[in-house]
Amino acid sequence: MAVANGMDRGAAQLRLSRRLAGLLLAGTVLASVPAFAQEQTPADPTALTDPLALPSADGGDATPDTASTTTNSVPALTDEQQDALANAADDGAVGRVGSETERLNAPESSVDGARSAFGDPYEPTGIRLGSFVLRPSVSQGIGYEKTKVGSAATSRTFSTTGFRGSLTSDWSRHQWTIDAEGVYQRNISGVGETEPELRINSDLRLDLSGDTVANLTAGYSFERESNSDPNATEGASAQSGVHGFTAGARVTRDFGLIRGTIGVDLQRETFSSVTLANGTKLIMSDRNYTEGTLTARVGYELSPALIPYLEASVGKSVYDDKHDQRGFARSSSTLGGRAGMEIDLGEKLRGDLGIGFKRATFEDRDLAAIEAVTIDGSVFWSPRRGTDLRLGLRSEIEPSTTANESGYVTYETNAELTHELRDNLVARLSGIYTWRDFSSSATEDQYVYQVGTGLTWNLNRWLAMTGDVSYELTKQSGADDTGITRAGIGLVLRR
DSSP: OHHHHHHHHHHHHHHHHHHHHHHHHHHHHHHHHHHHHHHHOOSSGGGGGOGGGSBOTTSSBOOOOGGGBOTTOOBOOOHHHHHHHHHTGGGTHHHHHHHHHHHHHOOOOOTTSOOBTTBOTTSOOOEEETTEEEEEEEEEEEEEEEEEETTEEEEEEEEEEEEEEEEEEOOSSOEEEEEEEEEEEEEEEEOOOOOOEEEEEEEEEEEOSSSEEEEEEEEEEEEEOOTTSTTSOTTEEEOOEEEEEEEEEEEEEEETTEEEEEEEEEEEEEEOOEEETTSOEEOOGGGOEEEEEEEEEEEEOSBTTEEEEEEEEEEEEEESSSSOTTSOOOOEEEEEEEEEEEEEOTTSEEEEEEEEEEEEEESSTTSOOEEEEEEEEEEEEEEETTEEEEEEEEEEEEEOOSTTOOEEEEEEEEEEEEEEEETTEEEEEEEEEEEEEESSTTSOOEEEEEEEEEEEEEOSSSEEEEEEEEEEEEEETTSOOEEEEEEEEEEEEEO
């Protein structure tokens, strides 16, 4: 009997030891699986399905066996780990592992929590063209505009046809992006000047090495000069069309904590003829010019999120005609410098803001030099998911066409607030303030205020409806105030 009791006690102790060992192994697995999933969850949701995102044991790239890799990037368990999980099933441990893994790999929810697990149902998928992805859109709308100058008012109803598109490379190294947008207007009734626009920009990024990146840029733009522009021809039925051509090259290199950038930019603007009220043409070719600017920047990385910098620039503009129609030689040279800060706190806050000084001197000694304190930059802030605020500051020295007037300094502040009311409904609120500071006391400063609001209703992935209302007010001492009210509605077809 003693022997039997001893055998029973030994068997019980053996079962207890195996049970404790199984629970200990299960606890080890439970502690390691969520940590692994958290470390391997990439910031880009698309990377969750990329098996190349998993590193190998030696730190290099690895291509794991698809039979043992799940779409959530959770590693396959060994036989011992599977047995341990089976033994711990009675304690409810498997349910905790599954819920934790699902939480770590769940897609971000939208404002109203209705976003599909397969991604944003209102995001266009684009069209793949070889190693490029094209995302085009075409819009058609109708608008109303009322212009009031002093006590006189005119109005028009017009149709607007627009297009927008981007072509982006999908290469493992380097990137080429081409963006284009255009607007064509046609009056249906009333009187008013149409405002066509066209912009095409190209940016080729070359990853020369891990520390060196080069960018080659080029672009073209067209727009009609506004009637409220200081250089506009008074009483013209159609202002001059402005053609802009740009090209540039920039190289950025990291030297440890120091980041250096050097770049050159070329810009050319040509002006078409102005149509006067009596139908005659006024040639504006004396305003055509070419400008080149060399810029150098040195920044110090306090942290990956904060990089203060110093920047210096030198430029030269040369006019096609030695003298303009009034006999002034307007070719000029510019010198500038500024200090600023680059901020990158992720999707919540990022931007570049700097303050500096710029001086322009003219070839004609009768034209006084222009000096200005400049504030330039852009800041993006997202206080909460679905709400985005963009703030921009710009300072620029502009040439003049007025006799004995060197030019003026433009200070512009613009802001745009967007908010997702629902997954498929986005509200917009924007404002622009422009101050044109004339160096000569003969011309009064000009102030332009613009406010606007709008809605975009995404009917599905390919079709959206838009509505916008805006008001623009131009004030200048000695001249009548100009107010422009615009409203429009349209449809956008995209792919």
